Amino acid sequence: MQVECPITTTPLERRGSAASERLRAARVLGAALAQLQARSRVSLRDAACRTGLTPSDTVRILSGAHVPPWPVVHLLTRAFQGDPAELRVLWECSRGQVHSPRMSAEGAAGDLAAALRGLHLAAGCPPLDQLAHGDVLSAAAAGLILAGRLLPDWPATARLASALGGRPSDVYVLWQEVHSTVIALYGSFPPPREPGPPLTDVPNRKDP
Structure with missing residues (x-):
């Protein structure tokens, strides 16, 4: 009788998969911020001034090339007239964090x-x-x-x-x-x- 062997992954493969997921989530987060920026018509230079970022850093965030700490995402979302709650989970996924449970x-x-x-x-x-x-x-x-x-x-x-x-x-x-x-x-x-x-x-x- 033929027995199927379970598929296993090495720690290195698991780390690679997790890193790939974070990169994908970073691109999704950046796309959401880019949509907000386009909708608000706030220029990247103005957004950078409001958040203390450089224009180049702002571009990297909106392209998904860089995931900043949550306070920066919060400030950018507000600068683009968006709701930070809608981007919180996207940011958590991009950082590989687990969502904190609610009580209600x-x-x-x-x-x-x-x-x-x-x-x-x-x-x-x-x-x-x-x-x-x-x-x-x-x-x-x-x-x-x-x-x-x-x-x-x-x-x-x-x-x-x-x-x-x-x-x-x-x-x-x-x-x-x-x-x-x-x-x-x-x-x-x-x-x-x-x-x-x-x-x-x-x-x-x-x-x-």
């Missing part, structure tokens, strides 16, 4: 929606109908997920991340956090509720 269902869901909006921004904000995929994800559902008004299951989340040029692994920890938090608080996923109000209006604990 709405906080975890907000982090997931913000991360997906960051991918949407980095992809150039494609129309919703380009993100749809059969019964897994409709255009309307994609819009609600990005707006933070719909808790997606994993197939829809993975499809949306992939359609936006990211990898499902970029947001899996966030989705898992939302799923486990909602199950713990409400006993089911998604939680029982009437459609309509924003997700942030949902209480963060079970009723007694």
Whole structure:
């Protein structure tokens, strides 16, 4: 009987894979910042003045060639009139960091929606109908997920991340956090509720 040997990787191969993932995430982060810069029409020179960077450093960041500390990304995002929360997870991926868990269902869901909006921004904000995929994800559902008004299951989340040029692994920890938090608080996923109000209006604990 033929027995298949498990595929193993060496520590060097694992380090190389992790470095490759950080480079990919750096390019995604840079693309998101470049989209914000183009949308805001703030010149690179003005952005550099506002953040204390040189114009050449700003270009390197927006090209994905350099990933600065989070305070610099925060300042650049603000300079380009963007929401830093939407770029936080992209920055964490580019640094190989693990996202810090939230304690509330709405906080975890907000982090997931913000991360997906960051991918949407980095992809150039494609129309919703380009993100749809059969019964897994409709255009309307994609819009609600990005707006933070719909808790997606994993197939829809993975499809949306992939359609936006990211990898499902970029947001899996966030989705898992939302799923486990909602199950713990409400006993089911998604939680029982009437459609309509924003997700942030949902209480963060079970009723007694």
